[in-house]
Amino acid sequence: YLGLEHGLSPEMIYRYSRHLLLPNFGVQGQSNLLKSSILVVGAGGLGSPALLYLAACGVGRLGIVDHDVVELNNLHRQIIHAEAYIGQSKVKSAAAACRAINSSIQIVEHKEALRTSNALEIMSKYDIVVDATDNAPSRYLISDCCVVLGKPLISGAALGLEGQLTVYNHNGGPCYRCLFPTPPPTTACQRCSDSGVLGVVPGVIGCLQALEALKVASAVGEPLSGRMLLFDALSARIRIVKIRGRSLNCEACGENAAFTRQFFQNFDYEKFTQSPLSTTPLKLKL
Amino acid sequence: YLGLEHGLSPEMIYRYSRHLLLPNFGVQGQSNLLKSSILVVGAGGLGSPALLYLAACGVGRLGIVDHDVVELNNLHRQIIHAEAYIGQSKVKSAAAACRAINSSIQIVEHKEALRTSNALEIMSKYDIVVDATDNAPSRYLISDCCVVLGKPLISGAALGLEGQLTVYNHNGGPCYRCLFPTPPPTTACQRCSDSGVLGVVPGVIGCLQALEALKVASAVGEPLSGRMLLFDALSARIRIVKIRGRSLNCEACGENAAFTRQFFQNFDYEKFTQSPLSTTPLKLKL
Amino acid sequence: MQLTLEFGGGLELLCQSVKIHNVDVDQAGEEKLTMRHLLSWVRTNLIKERPEMFMKGDTVRPGVLVLVNDCDWELSGQLDTTLDDKDVVVFISTLHGG
Amino acid sequence: MQLTLEFGGGLELLCQSVKIHNVDVDQAGEEKLTMRHLLSWVRTNLIKERPEMFMKGDTVRPGVLVLVNDCDWELSGQLDTTLDDKDVVVFISTLHGG
Ligand SMILES: [Zn+2]
Numbered sequence: 209y210l211g212l213e214h215g216l217s218p219e220m221i222y223r224y225s226r227h228l229l230l231p232n233f234g235v236q237g238q239s240n241l242l243k244s245s246i247l248v249v250g251a252g253g254l255g256s257p258a259l260l261y262l263a264a265c266g267v268g269r270l271g272i273v274d275h276d277v278v279e280l281n282n283l284h285r286q287i288i289h290a291e292a293y294i295g296q297s298k299v300k301s302a303a304a305a306c307r308a309i310n311s312s313i314q315i316v317e318h319k320e321a322l323r324t325s326n327a328l329e330i331m332s333k334y335d336i337v338v339d340a341t342d343n344a345p346s347r348y349l350i351s352d353c354c355v356v357l358g359k360p361l362i363s364g365a366a367l368g369l370e371g372q373l374t375v376y377n378h379n380g381g382p383c384y385r386c387l388f389p390t391p392p393p394t395t396a397c398q399r400c401s402d403s404g405v406l407g408v409v410p411g412v413i414g415c416l417q418a419l420e421a422l423k424v425a426s427a428v429g430e431p432l433s434g435r436m437l438l439f440d441a442l443s444a445r446i447r448i449v450k451i452r453g454r455s456l457n458c459e460a461c462g463e464n465a466a467f468t469r470q471f472f473q474n475f476d477y478e479k480f481t482q483s484p485l486s487t488t489p490l491k492l493k494l
Numbered sequence: 495y496l497g498l499e500h501g502l503s504p505e506m507i508y509r510y511s512r513h514l515l516l517p518n519f520g521v522q523g524q525s526n527l528l529k530s531s532i533l534v535v536g537a538g539g540l541g542s543p544a545l546l547y548l549a550a551c552g553v554g555r556l557g558i559v560d561h562d563v564v565e566l567n568n569l570h571r572q573i574i575h576a577e578a579y580i581g582q583s584k585v586k587s588a589a590a591a592c593r594a595i596n597s598s599i600q601i602v603e604h605k606e607a608l609r610t611s612n613a614l615e616i617m618s619k620y621d622i623v624v625d626a627t628d629n630a631p632s633r634y635l636i637s638d639c640c641v642v643l644g645k646p647l648i649s650g651a652a653l654g655l656e657g658q659l660t661v662y663n664h665n666g667g668p669c670y671r672c673l674f675p676t677p678p679p680t681t682a683c684q685r686c687s688d689s690g691v692l693g694v695v696p697g698v699i700g701c702l703q704a705l706e707a708l709k710v711a712s713a714v715g716e717p718l719s720g721r722m723l724l725f726d727a728l729s730a731r732i733r734i735v736k737i738r739g740r741s742l743n744c745e746a747c748g749e750n751a752a753f754t755r756q757f758f759q760n761f762d763y764e765k766f767t768q769s770p771l772s773t774t775p776l777k778l779k780l
Numbered sequence: 781m782q783l784t785l786e787f788g789g790g791l792e793l794l795c796q797s798v799k800i801h802n803v804d805v806d807q808a809g810e811e812k813l814t815m816r817h818l819l820s821w822v823r824t825n826l827i828k829e830r831p832e833m834f835m836k837g838d839t840v841r842p843g844v845l846v847l848v849n850d851c852d853w854e855l856s857g858q859l860d861t862t863l864d865d866k867d868v869v870v871f872i873s874t875l876h877g878g
Numbered sequence: 879m880q881l882t883l884e885f886g887g888g889l890e891l892l893c894q895s896v897k898i899h900n901v902d903v904d905q906a907g908e909e910k911l912t913m914r915h916l917l918s919w920v921r922t923n924l925i926k927e928r929p930e931m932f933m934k935g936d937t938v939r940p941g942v943l944v945l946v947n948d949c950d951w952e953l954s955g956q957l958d959t960t961l962d963d964k965d966v967v968v969f970i971s972t973l974h975g976g
């Protein structure tokens with residue numbers, strides 16, 4: 209009774225039996241997962257499937273950060289939110305959905321925007337961070353905070369008919385700033401609310417984020433670190449490319465980096481990227 | 495007001511605004527989607543995300559076929575089902591979840607196993623069929639029925655830590671029998687209930703099935719016909735390979751094929767594949 | 781001749797659960813190495829158990845797809861397909877689960 | 879020299895929304911074609927609008943990844959990377975949406 213030795217209850221053994229049967233995952237993988245904690249930043253298009261699969265598969269403690277409320281025009285892609293939650297907090301809605309499919313894990317609600325003032329405190333409580341946000345300043349903020357705290361970061365993005373995915377700051381691999389030391393011009397930073405997105409594209413990327421988070425949490429398989437997945441939905445093409453390693457000159461994780469907790473807390477991400485951490489979407493005229 | 499011209503209500507324009515903004519999709523793509531009908535066979539690991547995304551994105555009529563009931567050991571991967579539905583019909587549970595996220599589309603419940611006696615009648619009511627089943631005889635049955643009825647088939651499979659995806663019987667491409675004229679030995683036909691499956695693997699494949707179904711329904715992009723996607727979760731590797739075209743000698747779709755409605759209705763798929771269309775899973779001992 | 785052979789969909793279980801094999805296949809004096817020759821080489825050198833799960837007669841068993849450089853071998857002549865140095869050959873069993 | 883150039887993440891909008899370009903780039907007497915030369919060729923021959931969304935100074939703008947045969951050009955010498963016939967070069971803008 210290997211399962212019981214690893215502290216799995218009979219109910220857990222039954223619930224996760226299809227995982228326990230896997231020779232490459234098994235009781236050890238599930239036990240690692242049940243002991244892990246994962247924070248998902250953003251309960252939108254990417255966060256919806258990532259949260260559902262992480263809750264379902266048995267992550268021990270799952271945190272959700274978001275300050276937004278559910279709107280009707282989210283529902284074409286944010287499948288975690290039901291119509292009944294329109295107007296209510298996304299965190300509350302997502303937490304309810306996660307609890308409904310797995311009441312045996314701990315779900316933590318962080319109903320606030322992630323900022324330099326709260327990020328260190330919130331993120332320090334988790335082993336792994338999933339970036340499911342939708343804007344450039346948040347991406348720098350989350351990556352820098354992961355570097356300061358030494359946490360692996362599962363980063364996904366989707367816009368229009370394309371998606372991207374990689375794992376940062378893991379096993380000596382690069383951080384977000386290693387790849388993108390200088391922020392792009394603001395004209396190159398489109399959001400789903402401005403440019404549109406095919407609903408299932410963040411669905412695919414969010415599922416893959418859950419997979420990578422689960423692999424890191426259970427210490428099974430080769431995470432997508434030092435590699436990046438590029439997804440083109442229209443032509444059904446997927447490339448997995450080799451990206452640079454950690455940069456010695458990186459301002460966040462390099463040899464002479466000055467990114468202390470203090471420096472992070474005083475860093476102005478909106479000024480750095482010249483774009484706001486959160487916006488009211490433009491109104492659509494058709 | 496292009497949206498209204500295409501018969502979209504103001505509520506639809508708001509709900510699907512992120513789709514309407516897409517230059518490659520737009521009002522025409524959404525309008526095609528709203529007029530289309532898609533049948534998903536199987537409300538399990540593949541069907542869960544496929545159904546949620548197809549409902550969310552605005553398929554006009556969405557059918558669900560399954561004869562099974564929700565069990566606790568399904569929930570690690572079948573994210574459409576909540577604990578509250580354990581013991582109840584998967585179709586009922588899935589339909590309730592789809593209605594909760596999009597009450598403006600039509601959801602049709604088929605609470606029965608798909609068999610030669612009912613497949614023609616059920617499948618003839620839909621434009622596109624999604625194969626989200628878990629066994630070899632069902633895969634031959636569904637493909638043959640799609641050939642007889644001339645319907646495109648979005649076929650996904652997942653087992654262990656791997657997944658596969660392709661589109662059959664579309665635009666002159668091959669059917670399932672073109673690729674697999676002879677059934678494999680029964681010892682090669684493992685099910686998730688016997689061999690285990692990492693929950694998020696059918697999640698990724700099911701999302702990609704929704705994407706391919708949506709592309710065919712909206713007549714946008716290049717569907718994965720004549721190509722097959724091979725997904726290896728552990729190593730995070732994805733291959734998209736070129737497969738053979740329609741075979742002139744295929745017993746289902748070839749030049750001298752005898753697959754009429756009558757022939758289909760009398761075909762014994764369980765005998766052909768030497769395995770049952772549905773089984774009681776083995777009990778797990780750990 | 782240097783080849784990369786990959787096994788998937790469960791076929792890796794027949795070769796000690798190793799999915800990727802970088803191998804050097806002797807051309808045995810032939811001018812061109814064919815898939816026919818490679819199959820018998822694989823059966824002799826890599827398949828450690830249940831060979832009937834890999835081959836049936838002189839070809840792969842039903843339900844196995846063979847891909848040469850990401851292309852179905854049906855498009856290149858099946859058993860008569862000739863191989864070049866550094867080619868990648870994938871053997872994958874079709875899955876039925878969901 | 880025959881090259882395949884691909885644009886993604888929105889950069890295709892700068893070249894008439896065409897993602898894949900099969901091009902023949904003149905080596906201009908040089909022995910080896912470098913990425914430096916290719917960038918200026920792309921800017922002259924393919925970019926139809928807003929070149930500042932593609933380049934800044936003599937390299938790509940911040941936020942653009944360059945991949946030569948599926949490998950980050952940082953690993954092959956950036957602007958000094960030399961190209962061979964039939965190489966595939968991808969220019970992709972990083973996405974921030976979700
Ligand atoms: Zn760095």
Ligand SMILES: [Zn+2]
Nearest residue numbers: 669672744747
């Ligand atoms: Zn056929």
